[in-house]
Amino acid sequence: MTSAYINGTPSKQRGNFRYFGPNRVVQILRSKAPQMLFLIACWFLGEGVWIEAKAWLAEGLIAAAWNETHSGTDSVRPWPWADTWPVAVLQVPRLDVERFVLSGVSGRVLAFGPGWAEQTIRPGKIGPSLIAGHRDTHFRFLKELQQGDRVVVRTPGDGQVAYRVTEKAILDQQQSWLMSKEGAQALILVTCYPFDALLPGGNLRYVVRAEAEDSIGDDTDLPVW
Secondary structure: OEEEEEOOEEEEEEOOEEEEOHHHHHHHHHHHHHHHHHHHHHHHHHHHHHHHHHHHHHHHHHHHHHHHHHOOOOOOOOOOOOOOOEEEEEEEHHHOEEEEEEEOOOHHHHOOOOEEOOOOOOOOOOOEEEEEOOOOOOOHHHHHOOOOOEEEEEEOOOEEEEEEEEEEEEEEOOOOOOOEOOOOOEEEEEEEOOOOOOOOOOOEEEEEEEEEOOOOOOOEOOOOO
16 A cells, blocks of 8 residues: 555555545545536436426326317226326316316325315215315415305316305314215315425315305305314
8 A cells, every 4th residue: 555645635545546535535525516516406407397297298198188088988098007087177267277187086196186086976966076186286276265266167078067165174184074965066175284384294184165156055064264
C-alpha cells in the first residue's frame, strides 16, 4: 500500500484502487452536486410526466368505453385487463365538474376515478346509490359542494337524473350512511376526511347526500354538521 497527496488530500492506493480521505470525498460530492441534482430533477420530472400521461391515457380509454356503453353495450372494459367499467357520468354544473363513475370501489378502481359501491342501487335508479372517491384527486371537489347545489347523473341510453345537495356530514366509517326513507332516490358521495391529511386512510369520512329533485322533502336520518 502506498500513500499519495491529491489536491492536498492524502489518499491510499492498493492495487488499482485508490482510497480517498473524507475531505476529498466531500470535495468530489460538492463538485458533482449540480450534475446530481440535475439528474434527480430529471428523474422526478420523468416520473411526474409518466403519471400524467398514464392518467390522460386512462381517461381517454374510459371515455371511449363510456361511449360504447352509452350506445347500448353493457360492461365495456376500458382496457382488456380492467376489472371495472363506466356505469355513469357525474356532473356538478356550478363547479364545472364531470367525472366518469366506475363499477366497484377497490383501490385499483379508485385510482382511475370515483367508484359505485355495487351493493347499493345503481346510480340513477330508485333508492340510495353510494359513490366513493379519493379526497386528493377525483373527489377533491366535495369540500366545495354547498347546500342546494345541483348534481346530475347521466346514465347509459341518454338517461339523466338531477339531484340537489341536501346534507353534509363527517362520520365514522362504521356509521351507516344510507339510512333514508324507503324508496328515496338519493346519492351518497363519500371520501376520506380530513381533506388535508398527510396520511391516507383514517376512520373519518366526509359524506354528501343529494336527493333527486322530485323527491326532496323526504325525511332522512343522516346526521348534519
